[in-house]
Amino acid sequence: MTEPMDRAEESALWRHWRAAVVNAAGEAAPGPDPLLLAAYAEHRLSETAAEVVEAWLVRHPEAIADVLAAGDSNAGSRPIQPPEAALGRAMGLVPDPDPKVVPFRRPAGPQVPVWRVAVGRIAVAASLLIVSLVGFTLGTDAYTSLLNGDQPTSVLSQDLFDPPSGIFSGFGEESSS
């Protein structure tokens, strides 16, 4: 566009003017919001609105690359493939309002009629009753036969109150001798 000598001179002129006017003015207004910058990148702004963005870009030249990159974002360049872990972390930022929790249910067995259940329970109750009655009868018979004197009373009472001789009795005898 210009000769190197001219370019150096022009660059110096611009820097001189910038230092005196742009930098000296300080920060004036807050920057444009991302949507305004995006609209600028797509050249959708009116001349007046674009001037505001351009004045801000002169003070923030680092954002010029953002505008250029944003303009290129629709160019169909191949995006980077993000790792699945990073995708999972980002997806986890929004919780599922209706989590699909499957309630635990017992596996459904064959349908048993109510009468069969009732008969089963009655049978269990009846067998318990029979066992109790038989046990009571046997105990009563044994007691009655003891009272009728099949064995001497002294033997019976000795069996009842004296502990049977066991291994400890032999051990005690050895220790005493």
Add this chain to the structure above:
Amino acid sequence: MADAIDVRALTAGSKAHWDGFVRRYAGLILSAVRSLVREGTEAEDVLQEVFVRLCKDDFRLLKTYDPARAGLSTWLTIVARSTARDVQRRHRPPQSALDDVPERLLAVVDVHAEPLKLPKDLLSPRQQLVLTMLYERDMDVADVAKTLGVDPQTVRSTHHKAMLKLRAHFGPERQ
């Protein structure tokens, strides 16, 4: 990339739409910040930070997006790069290039007892931006034209007129 995302359903908190949105645009965000942060963990941290910003406070930032004003990819690229710069500022000590610091701050003794009386509206914002891109960002004319949405000849013309004004203004001072 065609922007066929239902933003209304997204900001309503639809999990299915959010997951689809993340899967679709995560790659674009990583591409956008590639030149600003290191690939790998740092880029993934920025990616997460972008999505956090988008859904924070009941999707406040995402609700500001208006498809009638700009494409979603364009808007997301701006948001992503801005986020990357903020993350960089948080993690790195502040530095500024010597050229970016005003001379009055660098001078030990203020030699300009009287400030230069320069007309602030000597150059239009467009002319200033063209000179900034050419002389500070070292962009070529084609990229400047692409950024501004004009043809390269318009950029050359804008540059030429701006230089004429500067020369006319500083010419008498330099002599």
